[in-house]
Amino acid sequence: MAMQFYASPEQVQRDRSEYARKGIARGRSAVVLTYEGGILLVAENITTLRKISEIYDKIAFAAVGRYNEFEALRRGGVRMADMVGLSYDRRDVTARALANTYTQTLGAIFSETQKPYEVEICVAQVGATPEADELYRITYDGSVMDEPGFMAMGGQAEAIGTVLRDRHDPSAELTAALALAAEALGSVGGENGQARTLTPKQLEVAVLDRRRPGRAFRRLSGASLTSLLGHESVPESELGDVDAAPPAPSEGKPVVSAAPETDEDSQK
């Protein structure tokens, strides 16, 4: 018969915390900060798998840690936001309600399951002014913190957070905010403690645009990101895009909808 060892609850919690913290610190970091025109979300990410995404009109989601775990949380958030928005009104979907759901979910997973989620997430909601912006940091154990306009998660988050704390300015322009974010992310991880210069290809960047009515989330990539990182400003109309590349048409496959492109004698 196997010998049962006693482990105190404190010990169990400590072990789980340590496990989750180690997992989160292994990955690359992400920063979220407010600027004059909205909220800027930047993650160091060379893959096409997203760490930053849209939840609702004024709400975005950023995460670090294990992809499969925060992706499940993201889907849950989108589903909940869309369901609340359909049942009530689009204005009734708030970041605080989402943060509450996430803290309950992560808290329950942390205390009830063997393996905690190795994730740290940010729910950001853009307001009419930088003071009205909301940033919630939710950690692996379900603790939630209301952050004061900027935050860093994952990797060497402490060091990155220090850079942000010293220089964050809520009235900064987008170029200045992006430069600060890129510099903060590059301030760690270089050889012999040297700073790195991050290229547009290494960054995943999105904004919640304060002035845009309706869906405020825009991704910045390609040419507009390159010129922004080079301290050039970009006209507002070219400021990013929603996730909107539809698939190319299929070739020669049977069309199940009655929508063939060459069907002359239509069924109607």
Next chain:
Amino acid sequence: MALIAPAGTGGILCFNCTYLERNHVATGFDPSGRLPDFFTTTGTSSFTQFLSQAAPELLPGRRPLPPGLSADIAPHGTTIVAIATADGVVMAGDRRATMGNLIASRDIKKVHPADAYSLIGIAGTAGIGIELIRLFQVELEHYEKIEGAMLSLDGKANRLAAMVRGNLGAAMQGLAVVPLFAGFDLAPADTARAGRIFSFDVAGGLYEETGYEAIGSGSLFAKSALKKRYRAGVSTEDAIDLAVEALYDAADDDTATGGPDVIRKIYPVVMTATANGTHRLTDEEITTVAERVVAGRTENPGG
């Protein structure tokens, strides 16, 4: 949703396991505080499919209806026209909703954007139609957010067909609704035909139309007008005029279609979908067009 017995009681506390009406928002919170599994599973990218698990009572077509025909209990929306142009599509709808011989609304809006590049208009029972539009808008946006890419135009039309099919039971009892769907295809098989129009029947049949299409009680007259005037490759400005004229012709011969109301300044809702996205004509823009059409008809009532 089963009741969970509190830990330690060891007994089963499920006295009432059938919930007829659930609070659909509260389904987000089970006793442990976690989001239920169907929120976080990979599962589906479709919002309606998700709702069928999370809150089926929010879906139209899932509600039991009393027997008998109930056609005249709710307002009906009427004529919608859509025209494919050189750079996209134009869709226009009159502003009338009727209940039997009464005018239920003079300024109902029956044409709406479905997403950034497509439009939807409805004819039939207005309440069900507006619910269908809201659900369809969320469906498209939901897919975009979950997948990080937009559905293809055919994919959107197929989803809408499935949603119309779900309403078949109500349709057979007189609460029919038929949408008209049109949009700018960002990845068309034929680049000369980027503006595409899809019509539906109550059974969920989906048909792609060539050139133009109209639905609703006045559609017969609107289509006859368009048949004589429509030319392939028409410009968007001309197509807007054609659409407003077609609605005028429909209103001329169909009591359930409203004509331009010059006294109250209520004119048709006209929307376009092009490579630049969707656009609803502003009050000034539509007033100019409608007044031009009315002036033309004052000279020659036949158009």
